[in-house]
Amino acid sequence: MKKTATTAAPTTTVACPQCGATVVWTSASHWKPFCSERCKLLDLGAWANESYRVAGVETADVSEIEDALAAFSSGASRPH
Numbered sequence: 517m518k519k520t521a522t523t524a525a526p527t528t529t530v531a532c533p534q535c536g537a538t539v540v541w542t543s544a545s546h547w548k549p550f551c552s553e554r555c556k557l558l559d560l561g562a563w564a565n566e567s568y569r570v571a572g573v574e575t576a577d578v579s580e581i582e583d584a585l586a587a588f589s590s591g592a593s594r595p596h
């Protein structure tokens with residue numbers, strides 16, 4: 517019984533820059549070097565946040581939450 521490693525090319529793997537997951541580097545990997553579209557978008561979002569951070573991202577996030585709460589309560593609150 518003889519085993520040789522000549523059949524397949526060595527698999528190249530990289531660590532996803534976003535979550536650190538192992539990504540197999542093949543032509544079929546659409547999101548490389550990321551593991552998924554989600555991580556790619558998250559990383560792009562992080563870059564966008566970096567450039568907006570000067571203006572203050574926290575206030576934008578709070579108003580987003582308030583908008584969501586207002587939309588929720590206006591739809592959910594009904595008089596008895």
Ligand SMILES: [Zn+2]
Pocket residue numbers: 532533534535536537550551552555
């Ligand atoms: Zn990832």
